[in-house]
Amino acid sequence: xxxxxxxxxPPGTPxxxxxxxxxxxxxxxxxxxxxxxxxxxxxxxALLAIxxxxxxxEAAEEAAAFAAQADALVINLGTMTAERARGMxxxxxxxxxxxxxxxxxxxxxxxxxxxxxxxxxxxxxxPQAIRGNASEILALEALSAAGAPRRVRxxxxxxxxxxxxxxxxxARHLALRTGAVVTVSGAVDLVTxxxxxxxxxxGHPMMTRVTGLGCTATALIGxxxxxxxxxxxxxxxxxxxxxxxxxxAERARGxxxxxxxLLDALYRLDDATLLARALIED
Amino acid sequence: xxxxxxxxxPPGTPxxxxxxxxxxxxxxxxxxxxxxxxxxxxxxxALLAIxxxxxxxEAAEEAAAFAAQADALVINLGTMTAERARGMxxxxxxxxxxxxxxxxxxxxxxxxxxxxxxxxxxxxxxPQAIRGNASEILALEALSAAGAPRRVRxxxxxxxxxxxxxxxxxARHLALRTGAVVTVSGAVDLVTxxxxxxxxxxGHPMMTRVTGLGCTATALIGxxxxxxxxxxxxxxxxxxxxxxxxxxAERARGxxxxxxxLLDALYRLDDATLLARALIED
Amino acid sequence: xxxxxxxxxPPGTPxxxxxxxxxxxxxxxxxxxxxxxxxxxxxxxALLAIxxxxxxxEAAEEAAAFAAQADALVINLGTMTAERARGMxxxxxxxxxxxxxxxxxxxxxxxxxxxxxxxxxxxxxxPQAIRGNASEILALEALSAAGAPRRVRxxxxxxxxxxxxxxxxxARHLALRTGAVVTVSGAVDLVTxxxxxxxxxxGHPMMTRVTGLGCTATALIGxxxxxxxxxxxxxxxxxxxxxxxxxxAERARGxxxxxxxLLDALYRLDDATLLARALIED
Numbered sequence: 001x002x003x004x005x006x007x008x009x010p011p012g013t014p015x016x017x018x019x020x021x022x023x024x025x026x027x028x029x030x031x032x033x034x035x036x037x038x039x040x041x042x043x044x045x046a047l048l049a050i051x052x053x054x055x056x057x058e059a060a061e062e063a064a065a066f067a068a069q070a071d072a073l074v075i076n077l078g079t080m081t082a083e084r085a086r087g088m089x090x091x092x093x094x095x096x097x098x099x100x101x102x103x104x105x106x107x108x109x110x111x112x113x114x115x116x117x118x119x120x121x122x123x124x125x126x127p128q129a130i131r132g133n134a135s136e137i138l139a140l141e142a143l144s145a146a147g148a149p150r151r152v153r154x155x156x157x158x159x160x161x162x163x164x165x166x167x168x169x170x171a172r173h174l175a176l177r178t179g180a181v182v183t184v185s186g187a188v189d190l191v192t193x194x195x196x197x198x199x200x201x202x203g204h205p206m207m208t209r210v211t212g213l214g215c216t217a218t219a220l221i222g223x224x225x226x227x228x229x230x231x232x233x234x235x236x237x238x239x240x241x242x243x244x245x246x247x248x249a250e251r252a253r254g255x256x257x258x259x260x261x262l263l264d265a266l267y268r269l270d271d272a273t274l275l276a277r278a279l280i281e282d
Numbered sequence: 283x284x285x286x287x288x289x290x291x292p293p294g295t296p297x298x299x300x301x302x303x304x305x306x307x308x309x310x311x312x313x314x315x316x317x318x319x320x321x322x323x324x325x326x327x328a329l330l331a332i333x334x335x336x337x338x339x340e341a342a343e344e345a346a347a348f349a350a351q352a353d354a355l356v357i358n359l360g361t362m363t364a365e366r367a368r369g370m371x372x373x374x375x376x377x378x379x380x381x382x383x384x385x386x387x388x389x390x391x392x393x394x395x396x397x398x399x400x401x402x403x404x405x406x407x408x409p410q411a412i413r414g415n416a417s418e419i420l421a422l423e424a425l426s427a428a429g430a431p432r433r434v435r436x437x438x439x440x441x442x443x444x445x446x447x448x449x450x451x452x453a454r455h456l457a458l459r460t461g462a463v464v465t466v467s468g469a470v471d472l473v474t475x476x477x478x479x480x481x482x483x484x485g486h487p488m489m490t491r492v493t494g495l496g497c498t499a500t501a502l503i504g505x506x507x508x509x510x511x512x513x514x515x516x517x518x519x520x521x522x523x524x525x526x527x528x529x530x531a532e533r534a535r536g537x538x539x540x541x542x543x544l545l546d547a548l549y550r551l552d553d554a555t556l557l558a559r560a561l562i563e564d
Numbered sequence: 565x566x567x568x569x570x571x572x573x574p575p576g577t578p579x580x581x582x583x584x585x586x587x588x589x590x591x592x593x594x595x596x597x598x599x600x601x602x603x604x605x606x607x608x609x610a611l612l613a614i615x616x617x618x619x620x621x622e623a624a625e626e627a628a629a630f631a632a633q634a635d636a637l638v639i640n641l642g643t644m645t646a647e648r649a650r651g652m653x654x655x656x657x658x659x660x661x662x663x664x665x666x667x668x669x670x671x672x673x674x675x676x677x678x679x680x681x682x683x684x685x686x687x688x689x690x691p692q693a694i695r696g697n698a699s700e701i702l703a704l705e706a707l708s709a710a711g712a713p714r715r716v717r718x719x720x721x722x723x724x725x726x727x728x729x730x731x732x733x734x735a736r737h738l739a740l741r742t743g744a745v746v747t748v749s750g751a752v753d754l755v756t757x758x759x760x761x762x763x764x765x766x767g768h769p770m771m772t773r774v775t776g777l778g779c780t781a782t783a784l785i786g787x788x789x790x791x792x793x794x795x796x797x798x799x800x801x802x803x804x805x806x807x808x809x810x811x812x813a814e815r816a817r818g819x820x821x822x823x824x825x826l827l828d829a830l831y832r833l834d835d836a837t838l839l840a841r842a843l844i845e846d
Contacts, residue, residue, distance in 0.1 A: 037604045038620050040319045040361075044493035049537050054493065056320050059363045061396040069393075079604075081623045081647060083363060114625040209831060211608035211618065255613050256827025263538025267491060322601045322643075326775035331819050336775065338602050341645045343678040365645060545820025549773060 011191075011232035012198060012282030018274040020228045020236040025051035029071035029226030032100075033219060034058045034088050036078025036107065039212030042259065043074075046216045049266035050240060052223040058084055063091040070095075073102035074222035075122065076215055077115050085118045092125035101225040101233075103129040104180075105218035110139025120144060123178055128230040130174065131183040131218045131237075133160035134167035141170035144177055164190050168197065181230040183221065185214050189238040191231065198235050201279030202242025204249040210259045217241045239278045244269060246277070293473075293514035294480060294564030300556040302510045302518040307333035311353035311508030314382075315501060316340045316370050318360025318389065321494030324541065325356075328498045331548035332522060334505040340366055345373040352377075355384035356504035357404065358497055359397045367400045374407035383507040383515075385411040386462075387500035392421025402426060405460055410512040412456065413465040413500045413519075415442035416449035423452035426459055446472050450479065463512040465503065467496050471520040473513065480517050483561030484524025486531035492541045499523040521560045526551060528559070575755075575796035576762060576846030582838040584792045584800040589615035593635035593790030596664075597783060598622045598652050600642025600671065603776030606823065607638075610780045613830035614804060616787040622648055627655040634659075637666035638786035639686065640779055641679050649682045656689035665789040665797075667693040668744075669782035674703025684708060687742055692794040694738065695747040695782045695801075697724035698731035705734035708741055728754050732761065745794040747785065749778050753802040755795065762799050765843030766806025768813035774823045781805045803842045808833060810841070 010016050030053045035043050040056055047054035057066040060083075067073050073095045075088050095102045104127040109119045120143050132140065164186025171182040175194035184190045189200040207213045221237030228236060241262075247269075248261035292298050312335045317325050322338055329336035339348040342365075349355050355377045357370050377384045386409040391401045402425050414422065446468025453464040457476035466472045471482040489495045503519030510518060523544075529551075530543035574580050594617045599607050604620055611618035621630040624647075631637050637659045639652050659666045668691040673683045684707050696704065728750025735746040739758035748754045753764040771777045785801030792800060805826075811833075812825035 036620070037319060037601060037622075038608050039605065041321065041323060041493060041605060044320050045537060045541070048491045048493055055390070056318070056361050057390075057394065058319075058361060059396060061364065062362075062394040066394060079620050079622060080626075082625065083365070083647070108619070108621075112621065112626040112630060114623060209612045211605060211612055252828075254828030254831035255609060256824040256831075259609070259827075260538040260542055260824055263541075264534075264536030267536035267538075319601060323603065323605060323775060326602050327819060327823070330773045330775055337672070338600070338643050339672075339676065340601075340643060341678060343646065344644075344676040348676060365647070542820040542824055545823075546816075546818030549818035549820075 009228050009232040011235040012280055014275045014278035014280065016232060017236045017239045017278045017280065018271045020224055020232060021240065021269065021274065023227035024223055027227055028053050029223055030055060031072050031074060031219070031223050031226070032057055032066050032070035032091065033074040034063060034084065034091055035074060035076040035215060038078060039215040042212055043215055043219045045263050046266060047219055047223055049263045050220060050223060058087040060086040060090045063087040064094040067091040067094040067100055068098040070100055071226035072222045073100050074219050075102060076105040076107060076218060077109060077119060078107035078215065080115050080118060088118065089121060092122050096125040101128040101230070103127055103131060103218055103222045103225060105215060106130065106132050106136045106140045109136050110143065116143055126178065127180045128225055129183065129221050129234050130180045131185060131221055131234065133185050133214060134162035134164050135160040137167040137174060137182060137184050138162060138170045141174040144174060164188060181234045183234045183238060185217060189242070191234045191238065193231050196231070199281040200235060200238040200242060201281065202239055202246055204245045206249050206252065206255060206258055207245045209255040213241065213245065235280060239280065240266065240269065243274065243277055291510050291514040293517040294562055296557045296560035296562065298514060299518045299521045299560045299562065300553045302506055302514060303522065303551065303556065305509035306505055309509055310335050311505055312337060313354050313356060313501065313505050313508070314339060314348050314352035314373065315356040316345060316366065316373055317356060317358035317497060320360060321497040324494055325497055325501045327545050328548060329501055329505055331545045332502060332505060340369040342368040342372045345369040346376040349373040349376040349382055350380040352382055353508035354504045355382050356501050357384060358387040358389060358500060359391060359401060360389035360497065362397050362400060370400065371403060374404050378407040383410040385409055385413065385500055385504045385507060387497060388412065388414045388418045388422045391418050392425065398425050408460070409462045410507055411465065411503050411516050412462045413467060413503055413516065415467050415496060416444035416446050417442040419449040419456060419464060419466050420444060420452045423456040426456060446470060463516045465516045465520060467499060471524070473516045473520065475513050478513070481563040482517060482520040482524060483563065484521055484528055486527045488531050488534065488537060488540055489527045491537040495523065495527065517562060521562065522548065522551065525556065525559055573792050573796040575799040576844055578839045578842035578844065580796060581800045581803045581842045581844065582835045584788055584796060585804065585833065585838065587791035588787055591791055592617050593787055594619060595636050595638060595783065595787050595790070596621055596630050596634035596655065597638040598627060598648065598655055599638060599640035599779060602642060603779040606776055607779055607783045609827050610830060611783055611787055613827045614784060614787060622651045624650040624654045627651040628658040631655040631658040631664055632662040634664055635790035636786045637664050638783050639666060640669040640671060640782060641673060641683060642671035642779065644679050644682060652682065653685060656686050660689040665692040665794070667691055667695060667782055667786045667789060669779060670694065670696050670700045670704045673700050674707065680707055690742070691744045692789055693747065693785050693798050694744045695749060695785055695798065697749050697778060698726035698728050699724040701731040701738060701746060701748050702726060702734045705738040708738060728752060745798045747798045747802060749781060753806070755798045755802065757795050760795070763845040764799060764802040764806060765845065766803055766810055768809045770813050770816065770819060770822055771809045773819040777805065777809065799844060803844065804830065804833065807838065807841055
């Protein structure tokens, strides 16, 4: 099903975030995810908790058809294999043809040669949004500027070696070159379409001790893409996961309970809490 | 090891369910699971919590030999790949030869062409039980009636587009055609061998906001197949997960804590609770 | 990056375990894991909770390069496929060349023909540590003694059919033959370099009802290999997971909450608790 591009929405206030969440719960978008083995379960649960309908379909034989039916597509490069890469490329191409909005999470790109090639190939299918940590965005920008796969300086593995603001220029260039809204996650998240830069201050330091909460942010951006334009979707996805993380941290004794409480918090998030606590600096 | 078919057991009272649970905990059956990437961890944990011994073996090189040794086999079509489909077919064929009882969960069948072919091929190996939501059972019945893979109307992704009772006739036909006991999960679960229809009323609406609890039901049916006949195993598997979900919902603040509490509840389930709260309508 | 072999450290007192934990949190080692589908998420979370930096990289195209950069490598044979076996062999060969210390977890070896072949091939790349249950260590010792893949008596699936002490001689022989420190998990864990035998008494019976806590022990041994010699790393990895399990069991109502509490406990473990409660018998 071809999805009409939602009209531009103001992204910059807590009320805007609350409106996106209401739309998301009314529409219950079908979110097609091809993600990594570490977070398959928690990604599906985060999407269900916020009110979306996740479907994990990764086989190349099925992914293209499914991406055309879905309301949004999430592609995450973690634990990539040659087989999974085939499914990603089929799904991204199909999303581009069908008008299904999609978001890319370039996990560990730059640190590993093979997935850098796949990332560059996927960019040709024009994601509406890209989210990564500073090292990943720096690496992806360099790769896309080079126009061809090459090795770039990058983080050690999946953790960022850079603070978010160090990647702001790269994020702007990447946004302008690809047409995607680019999000750099960090203590403060930076979201840019190449012109505007919006900052999201929600989150909690203990979130870095739970695996895959960056992937959860990407999945929530994906869900929001079904009901909001890419700039609003990216800002509001960051708000949802960051605020849920803050609320969870108030009750958690460590990263085990933080993960559990975060799912509960996504499920319980309401207008009043968003209006009182969303930290968006436009 | 060839498992002697357990003799027919009355399925229809709370006392029958309690007897199945006691047998399961005494025997600790080895349950071979080939399941999807979303629920591998939670399926194994649910089987351990109830008292079974799970083993996830999916490589075609190993799955056939293992299915012959196991006390029961669970095959779940979610996140299927060509590679995993090879393992499923090898395991199902081996289970049929060895007399290992097995249950099939046709996740998203009908919605996706490739897995519909695999589902029809697997039916030839005569599962003792099949469990799905209404859309999946409607689709599988149409596929099996057609005798050949074809596209049928189906749910959007993994969620049912139909209420359970809409699939009752399809479930009866599917049971008669395949010889399997067929379960349609829903607010009330329907279990039929083609003649009798037994209803299970346990469960809680918040369970639909946790990924893979249908897969957990299938896994528990699989464990029960090692100690009870297919009709009793299917009814009691639904009772176990539904009642654990109810108990969990009494303590949960959202879907994150519901998943955790459900595993605790499976572990703590006892005769008295089953006798007091199992909702079986024969 | 070639890691200089850490100098020999005394492994035998609670103070030694506390020193290893402090080193681990200061160094935050990058731990490359190729593990099974059941525990990918919980392994990453356990490594993050204790203070390490996990990275799950399994594609053969990427695994060799990554193992050379990592501070330690964990290879776990559960849910092995031909594809994943290729990644394991590439990673182990690279670790051997680069001096990256690595630990092997021979899940269900002996019970399944294919993974026995892979296990023997991996031993040629000289792991610094091996951890398994009694059945797995008995099977691996027999396989390595035979010098060639063959079928040996083994456990049913992933659970041990033997008590730990029954595998002590096999563990000693395996250590002498391979040069690895060998750990046999059980109610009391046995750790041997072929000469010394150190016993770790921490743990709780309910831990056997949570999937993959043996895999978690292996992952923590891997993390410790980055900061301690193999004997100390193996002993202290067992202490960390066993003590966290004990602390978790004091708060848990069942296996669902035990898994969550164990991650919290790893995160909260401190010197004082280790000094008071580590049970090491040298």
